[in-house]
Amino acid sequence: MFTLATFIILAGAWLLLSGKFDAFHLALGGISCLLVALISQDLLFHERKKGLAARCGEAFRFLPYSCWLLYQIIVANFHVIQLAISPRLCERELDPHIFTFKTRLKSDFAKFVLANSITLTPGTVTIRIDEDVFHVHAISRKAAGDLETSETMSEMERRVAWVFEGRA
Template sequence: MRSIAFFIVLFAVWLLLSGVYTPMIVGLGFASSLLVVIIIRRMDAQDGDKVTLHLSPVRLPKYIIWLMAEIARANWAVTKVILSRKMNIHQHMFTVPYTQKADLAQVIFANSITLTPGTITVETEEGQFLVHAVSYSDDDPAAIADMDARVTACETARGTEGGA
């Protein structure tokens, strides 16, 4: 059942992204989606390592909407820095602790930092990330701590019992 749902999602994404509905393109999308499902099933049979989704279906969309707004705000701030005559750049590397228990939630948090213009997650260590900021301010750690709390709130009870 899980493989069928995965196939349907892959094929739907293919159709939506291609925008071309000729028999050849639809057939290639069908074949590609089927091939990916077959490969995933074979990989699961070999190692049994599966990523489980212990994320709240209500809180995660709210987080994504909040993240999009933050990305827009950060984009505006980075654009102002780049276009200013002085180019007021204050590069800084700093560590950010994370509170997520599930691996997937940690990945979401690290990628959220990287998606926000002007910051990038450089390295992951047990319990913390190393982050580089192009235009660092004293408010950055508090803003990233807020992001951390929001991602942690997206975890469900099963996701907080350890590893994904």
């Protein structure tokens, strides 16, 4: 089941990569995908609790999230660039510090997405995840934003939760 899903995903990747649609290359692709699917079937879908349908939903919800994330990245990048380029601003605002917060996300993959999102958003980097506790390094108070301040869930975490756990 999951192997099949893996196979299909890989086959898609193969088609996009190869760009050859004659029988010989397709056959080669089929063999390759089968091989990889057999070797790595437990990698792509690590958690077997969720069904495939849920996965599809996640994938669909992930798209708007990534757009939002891109927007966040660009906005925040300007901040870092400002810090880097202007000495005065650097003097005033640069204030690296580390803070922690506890997440409510359950699955590893969601945690991973959150951590990477935090990292991608300029100004903050996830250092490590201890069980549920995120250690985050921020370059300035401003960059830390509501991750540090919010009592319950920051906006980013909420969005990730929406993607993976269907909660708003």
